[in-house]
Amino acid sequence: MSQVNSAATSRLGTTGRPDADGFSPSFYLANAMEIFERLAWYGFFTLSSLYMSTPLAEGGLGFSEGQRGFLQGAIPFLLYLLPVFTGALGDKVGYRRMFLLAFIIMTPGYYLLGQVRDFWSFFAVLLAVAVGAAIFKPLVVATVSRTTNDQNRGLGFGIFYTMVNIGGFVGPLVAGVVRGVSWDRVFTMAALWVGINFVLLLFYREPRHNAAAPARRHSPLREIATVLRNRPFVIYLLLMSGFWACYNQIFITLPLYIRDFVDTAPLLSWLQSWSPAIADAVSSASPGQVGPEFITAFNFASILILQIVISKRCQGRPVLPLLIGGSLLLSVSFLWIGFGPVLGGAGVIVAVLLFSLGEMIASPKSQEYVAEVMPRDRAAMFMGYYFLSMALGFLLAGFLSGWGYGTLAKDWGRPDLMWGGFALAGVVAAAGLYWFDKKMARQLAAREEVLP
Template identity: 65%
Template sequence: MGQSTLVQLDTARPTASATKVSETLEDSRSRGAGFGRSFYVANAMEIFERLAWYGFFTLSSLYMSSGVESGGLGFSDIQRGTIQGIIPFLLYLLPVFTGALGDRYGYRKMFFIAFAIMTPSYYLLGQVSSYGAFFTVLLLVAIGAAIFKPLVVATVSRTTDDQNRGIGFGIFYTMVNVGGFVGPLIAGVIKAISWDWVFTLASAWIAVNFLLLLAYREPVATTPRSSAKNPVSIVTDIARVMKNRPFVIYLLIMAGFWACYNQLFLTLPLYIRDFVDTAPLLETVASFSPDVAGAIASEDGTQVSPEFITAFNFGSILLLQIAVSTWCQSLPALRVLVMGTITVAASFLWIGFGPIWGGLGVVTAVVAFSVGEMLASPKSQEYVAESMPSAQAALFMGYYFLSMALGFLLAGLMSGWGYGTLAKTMGRPDLMWGCFAVLASITAAGLLCYHRQFSIQRQNQDRREETP
């Protein structure tokens, strides 16, 4: 997910003193470089896991909706949208409970279990054809990923310190985007051979991590295993968070943003395939490099395959995120968050009501969308720290990802209904993108109303907490 958006599911917050932690850091740490061996191993594992996930996920709409005669599954748009809503919803929800497994049973063991689940599951995705079987196997992929995700983030956290944690997570998120950018490009090329190769390659990417795991060393335990969070304490925390009315409202508002964000992966590939004439863009590419044009062409050789256009999302983030973050770092979080959301809405209008300049216009819209994402995604988490009671900011930050889970669920259902009914049945894809743009605009307006309603309330509460 373009991925300035990856949630920091660090389920093992440091509780030991800084001195004690520094004395017990893993033996492999290189003091000169500032990072230990496991830091680099974890980043490498993240790349391969992202290569597998985005190599599949970016193409999933095309695969599920393509006819059986073309090698796809022939699912209806409602079936496709239901899968794309429920499975990612669970993927982002399950780490609440799987996050503590590394502390209880050991990181290497849980990494092994995650890879043992995902490796055969990715391969089996290409071998099953019924709706129930595909749903079940993809659910196994989500379970494996839900085990992996908090482990790798916690490893990065534990193998960095206060002096280098910022650059450490910067490297980590760069690796996320490298995998997100390269994975679909490679998968798009081998898709021309066979859909089966897409899933075989995804399985192979995960299998590489078994080899990397040989070089992985258990990170230092900053939380005793006996004090690691159990399901009861997690449910208690969630109940506590859900009692905070402003936070719940904020989660619901931001779920609208994430529902819009995911249309880039769920709906845009289908729209490009069925409604956008990318032949002029392909001809332009061919004038510079016939070989590249052949690699990115669709099966009939006349259009650009959609995944190579959506890849501009990850590519632009890799190139522009630092510049965008630098530009807006001193600006108020809410202002930037609203600007980003409105930019996303404008990109949807550009896509749907034209599209201006054909394939090149869609590429431009994807880059504009990515700028909106780069503005809104980091600031959406920063705003949690600003708008929640300061004494409980860390707790609320830890559960912000619930808005992403809800957004994924809503995104899949919206995509299935919107594309099946508005775009295909009614022949009005412009109305579909207009609806997505309206939701993004409502989200931006909701954020402004939320800030006006609750910012003063929060400031008064902080003053009361500071009063002896």
């Protein structure tokens, strides 16, 4: 692929003066907005399985496992599918305007999620939140792409992924504490998090297009058709969808598994002896047990501590072997969860940390790979297509979770078979990426679609 953007051009290709690492103010503002959007999303989504399956009498929605699986598959599928269009629109009409639209939709949407009770009303409001998030996602990633260069892109995406996990760590912890008061507070807090981004947006400046790149003269639909003709890229997205189908089980299935199958009382007893205040906080909504959200929070905490270090260690290394290794680590962690764990809640924490290591290796590199091999003047559009792999992964993950948890775990009493199936899906994804590395990677790296 031709290098149309030199390092010098990349460093000066945004509004505002870059700092010593080549990062402009827009880079930092995009990362800050990502934190607050993730505070809202993960504060809700990490608890969504518990909320939807909790009986109405206890403040939840009382949905069946099938209904839960449908919502957790179909809605995120649409959330990650729509960036195919919203990313292209961001390139066309401007990121700043689209950011504003996203926040206008999401802020009331999160609040209303706590006010509706029947299935289709909840579906409609959650769909609105998904539309807002779908507008936001490709634009913030494309801002990171445009405000980094070949020398600092790996570090830039590592910083970005760390910001994601600040939101992912703090959001569920705050939501876990406030749900001890009422479920409504979870959704009010999510709306407040998104509302902060209106203030940050006042200081955001549009990243400049590369002056050497041709102006866009075609509709988003025609450009989408161009991307679909890029066969190696489409295959890459399909393979990554298997990775995301495994990845998402830590959010949609693990909280239920901890609640229903893991005895965390010994872990709570240890916490009680060490810090009664912390023990009370983590068990406020689950008397006698540690709330599942506080165990899954170790995923985000470990990434916060280690992501930048791991990104630096992985800087300059071939991307696809790292994706393969990360996928296999996810599978190993699922086997540990399903066929262990020893030490109850502590054993699940060990598995979560192993999962996190695989995620830290693979997930940022999957985005960096797209930024590396695709034309930069259409960064948001190709990032939108990258999110298509997440869309398919969520769709598959939701239905696998609904069926696997409802049938294998609850009806058959065999959660080990469910986790074994998830692990197998990760191995299949890793094998597919290995094949892709040997057969298709060079075709993708060498191919640059140019519209007439």
